[in-house]
Amino acid sequence: MKLIVAVCAMAKKSKSKPMQKILKQLKKNGDYEIIVFSEEMILKKPIEEWPKCDALMTFFSGDFPLEKVQQYIQLTSCWSVNDMNFQNVLFDRMSIYSRLTKIGVKTPKYLVINTKDSKELIEKENYIEYKDKRIYKPFVEKPVSSEDHNIWIYHSKEQGGGSTKLFRKSERSANCERSSERSKNSQIRKNGTYLYEEFINPENLFDIKVYAVGENYAYAEKRRVPFAQEFLDVNTKNQHRQKVELTDLEREYARKIVQTFHQNVCGFDILRDHKGRSYVIDINGWSLVNSSISDEYFQKCGQILNDLFIQNCSKIENQNKKSKKRKIPFEQNIYV
Ligand SMILES: O=P(O)(O)O[C@H]1[C@@H](OP(=O)(O)O)[C@H](OP(=O)(O)O)[C@@H](OP(=O)(O)OP(=O)(O)O)[C@H](OP(=O)(O)O)[C@H]1OP(=O)(O)O
Ligand SMILES: Nc1ncnc2c1ncn2[C@@H]1O[C@H](COP(=O)(O)OP(=O)(O)OP(=O)(O)O)[C@@H](O)[C@H]1O
Secondary structure: OOEEEEEEOOHHHHOOHHHHHHHHHHHHHOOEEEEEOOHHHHHHOOHHHOOOOOEEEEOOOOOOOHHHHHHHHHHHOOEEOEOHHHHHHHOEHHHHHHHHHHOOOOOOOEEEEEOOOHHHEEEOOOEEEEOOEEEEOOEEEEEOEOOOOOOEEEOOOOOOOOEEEEEOOOOOOOOOOOEEEEEOOOOOOOOOEEEEEEOOOEEEEEEEEEEEEOOOEEEEEEEEOOOHHHOOOHHHOOOOOEEOOOOHHHHHHHHHHHHHHOEOEEEEEEEEEOOOOEEEEEEEEOOOOOOOOOOHHHHHHHHHHHHHHHHHHHHHHHHHHHOOOOOOOOHHHOOO
């Protein structure tokens, strides 16, 4: 019998090239009925009218109605590749870092400061202090909400002071890549709660983007940090991505992140410093490889998702068989 797999995401994501590649791989690996929920249906129709499925590939972006989708999952008992109940954790950089610390994944040292709380805040040229805790420049200022990408770096006196604003994608750069803008301003923002974290001087000015699928597979690419143009000659600038091998420790981090955040498809970012230490600085939840440099990821992703569907959807059926009293919603749609 065919397993019904549904994609529930905003149109930009469900119609994206990476998603099409995954769906193609899935069809190669198993006999599925794949349903892609339309954005209009997701936004406008009540969940009771949505098609039923056995497994769901769903994730947040933009106007995605999170609560509605959580209710759909609860109502239909379908198996979701990523646990949507963890999305609230992923929205909060503080929760992400505190969970990472608990599981022994290295993050930059950081302070959380409500910068409106002026009585507790001391601001000096080379450091800030809050409730008797001090952090020295250079440091990175990040809004507590992970959906807010307005990230600023504050430079130390030795570096010439001032700050650098990071831009995620910028029309100011010809190829729309990430970029940055330096300014003389050295005053932190006083309008909310921010994380202030130690600046990790990245080896060769590269970020590492990791794409984990399941507990045992992670693919990674490196790309120039958004503030690289400050350090590089325009002609040597190359933000294009390259495949990178992860260390054993980084693979262990990937496994722990997938387990702890209950995200079987999970992107996260690593910075490696000059001493070869790796820091996890961001967890994105569902994220597919966006570059076209490797088919390896998509092949593996298709295989692993196939295994996960079989494993988890049959589990659901077995559980249902055991608990005779339990009312099985949409029983007719549970296949092995
Ligand atoms: O996390 P993900 O996979 O959902 O994607 C993120 C982001 O990944 P990140 O968070 O790991 O940096 C992507 O950046 P990349 O690192 O892939 O380049 C970005 O793509 P982008 O720069 O526009 O590149 P192209 O799409 O033009 O190729 C994408 O923007 P959109 O798809 O345009 O909305 C973002 O989505 P969201 O968070 O919804 O804005
Ligand atoms: N502690 C740090 N030290 C040095 N650079 C940092 C640090 N934290 C972040 N950065 C730089 O800032 C960039 C953006 O940071 P981060 O990934 O936390 O932000 P984001 O807005 O969540 O980005 P994304 O687009 O991945 O969702 C990183 O890719 C990295 O180059």
